[in-house]
Amino acid sequence: MSLFITSLNSGSNGNCYYIGNENEAVLVDAGLSCRETGKRMKELNLDIEKVKAIFVSHEHSDHISGIPGLSKKYQLPVYITPGTLNHAGLGPGRELAVSFLPHQPVNIGSLTITAFPKFHDAGDPHSFIIEGNGVKIGVFTDIGKTCKHVISYFKECHAVFLEANYDVEMLKNGDYPYHLKKRISGGNGHLSNTEALELFRLYKPPHMSHLILSHLSKNNNRPALVDELFNQHAGGTQIIVASRYEATSVYHITNTDVPVLKKENRRSSTKPVQLSIF
Numbered sequence: 001m002s003l004f005i006t007s008l009n010s011g012s013n014g015n016c017y018y019i020g021n022e023n024e025a026v027l028v029d030a031g032l033s034c035r036e037t038g039k040r041m042k043e044l045n046l047d048i049e050k051v052k053a054i055f056v057s058h059e060h061s062d063h064i065s066g067i068p069g070l071s072k073k074y075q076l077p078v079y080i081t082p083g084t085l086n087h088a089g090l091g092p093g094r095e096l097a098v099s100f101l102p103h104q105p106v107n108i109g110s111l112t113i114t115a116f117p118k119f120h121d122a123g124d125p126h127s128f129i130i131e132g133n134g135v136k137i138g139v140f141t142d143i144g145k146t147c148k149h150v151i152s153y154f155k156e157c158h159a160v161f162l163e164a165n166y167d168v169e170m171l172k173n174g175d176y177p178y179h180l181k182k183r184i185s186g187g188n189g190h191l192s193n194t195e196a197l198e199l200f201r202l203y204k205p206p207h208m209s210h211l212i213l214s215h216l217s218k219n220n221n222r223p224a225l226v227d228e229l230f231n232q233h234a235g236g237t238q239i240i241v242a243s244r245y246e247a248t249s250v251y252h253i254t255n256t257d258v259p260v261l262k263k264e265n266r267r268s269s270t271k272p273v274q275l276s277i278f
Contacts, residue, residue: 002254003019003020003132003159003253004018004019004250005137005251007161007242008040009032010214010244011062011216011218014065015029015031016032016037017029017161019137020050021109024051024108024111025050026051028054028128029056029064030064030066031061031062031065033066036066037066040247044247049074051076052076053078053108054067054076054078055080056088057126057127058122058125058142059123060142078098079106080100081099081100082099082124083124084122085097100113102116102126110132110133112130112131112132116128116129116149118149119144119145120143121189127139127140127141127150127153129156133255138154138159138161140153140154140163141214141215142163143191144186144189145188146191154204154205155203157205158207158210159209159212159251159253160208160211163214164193164197164215164221165191165220166221167220170220171184171217174219190217197233200233204237209254210238210253211234212251213226
């Protein structure tokens with residue numbers, strides 16, 4: 001009973017997270033080109049034909065720029081809210097989008113994906129929980145601040161992609177203009193190392209085996225700083241810092257204590273609605 005996960009890239013230059021089992025997988029966001037996404041997956045011995053859908057967290061270009069190429073080449077449905085779609089500007093094409101609602105599970109094969117709203121300066125931003133084989137993976141990036149939904153879902157996860165975007169002092173003393181510093185730290189931007197660490201320390205469940213720290217700022221953070229900070233409080237959790245230049249390894253997330261749900265009990269509570277995407 002397991003899922004396989006990797007960050008194909010994480011940062012303002014492109015974000016793409018892979019979560020799958022032996023038969024199917026999904027991507028959360030697609031900020032790399034179709035060619036680069038395929039290249040990195042091949043290097044990791046991941047079969048792109050197993051990817052069955054793309055889930056979109058919000059419309060910023062570092063999360064959606066690869067969607068037109070990937071969706072068209074591999075005929076992938078793109079799960080995106082109408083609010084995000086209206087702001088995305090993804091251009092012309094024949095691809096289709098499928099809408100989703102917060103807290104309403106969507107089934108992709110034997111994977112179940114549940115979205116919930118988050119604080120971020122975008123049209124209709126969401127985070128995701130991906131569940132399969134008794135394992136839950138969270139994708140919690142581009143979050144201005146934690147909320148009750150983040151805390152609640154975090155406590156359920158066996159592994160999490162968690163944003164640790166900036167060091168407070170580096171941002172404060174750096175050369176970004178004031179309005180940008182305010183945007184990043186103002187509650188609708190990004191999580192600081194301190195805020196991410198507080199979430200981890202206070203709410204990490206005993207069964208969380210992996211924490212993949214994601215979306216680090218190029219100018220206001222350092223991978224070594226984040227790695228040292230979180231490893232001081234890791235306990236039995238493996239700490240990985242996702243790169244903005246390359247994919248991480250593929251991590252095998254298991255939960256031997258929870259039985260797999262029977263297929264007949266796994267159904268979506270809402271019927272997806274197709275929308276014209278591009």
